[in-house]
Amino acid sequence: ILNVEQSPQSLHVQEGDSTNFTCSFPSSNFYALHWYRWETAKSPEALFVMTLNGDEKKKGRISATLNTKEGYSYLYIKGSQPEDSATYLCAFQPGNQFYFGTGTSLTVIP
Amino acid sequence: DSGVTQTPKHLITATGQRVTLRCSPRSGDLSVYWYQQSLDQGLQFLIQYYNGEERAKGNILERFSAQQFPDLHSELNLSSLELGDSALYFCASSEGGGPQETQYFGPGTRLLVL
Numbered sequence: 517i518l519n520v521e522q523s524p525q526s527l528h529v530q531e532g533d534s535t536n537f538t539c540s541f542p543s544s545n546f547y548a549l550h551w552y553r554w555e556t557a558k559s560p561e562a563l564f565v566m567t568l569n570g571d572e573k574k575k576g577r578i579s580a581t582l583n584t585k586e587g588y589s590y591l592y593i594k595g596s597q598p599e600d601s602a603t604y605l606c607a608f609q610p611g612n613q614f615y616f617g618t619g620t621s622l623t624v625i626p
Numbered sequence: 627d628s629g630v631t632q633t634p635k636h637l638i639t640a641t642g643q644r645v646t647l648r649c650s651p652r653s654g655d656l657s658v659y660w661y662q663q664s665l666d667q668g669l670q671f672l673i674q675y676y677n678g679e680e681r682a683k684g685n686i687l688e689r690f691s692a693q694q695f696p697d698l699h700s701e702l703n704l705s706s707l708e709l710g711d712s713a714l715y716f717c718a719s720s721e722g723g724g725p726q727e728t729q730y731f732g733p734g735t736r737l738l739v740l
Contacts, residue, residue, distance in 0.1 A: 547726065548726040550729070558733075559628065559716060559731035559732060559733050559734055560669070560716070560718075560731045561628075561731070562728045562729060562730065562731075565726055565727065565728055567726050605668075605669065607669075609726070611682075612674065612681060612682030613671060613682060613684055614659075614671040614684065615671070616668045616669040616670070616671075617668065618668045619668070
């Protein structure tokens, strides 16, 4: 069983603050790293699929970086808004399998 | 709305029973993935089908089986149900069979085994 860890487990920030969280995964057999945004009572929504060491991806105020050699990815949110409140989930993919972290729960306080 | 549909939304059944969950992928998507989200565990990958063929298998129990039909919809069959099978079951789809593709999740089927 592969270990995918996300930290912190939960986070409360004020509206307008920037924040970041981490996904750690095994540094061997890397194929892809997926980030999802999961709002309560909804289904996971894909944010990024990251495949190359040094990858940086951006969607609006959200961006992500990838370091496959040391086995981590960072997700950044700039100027957090209440609508950013959700659980952010990463999934490590060594080939055709998917191993999910337990997510970081973000609450943005207005 | 991702374009992926799942039926039923909710299902309540008894231990020992068998149920079938159905998933229709987004128009044009050839791959379907099944996931299980239970209370005590995170999201678990069960199985992937691509264009009717099994592509990858994850933590799927032997009591569970799946298939993808010629019209590309998929069914997940759960048999000899146990209390621990109570969970939210998601289906996702992607355009092709490549493992690095973006997946689009359906709304899920919530199964309660009593």
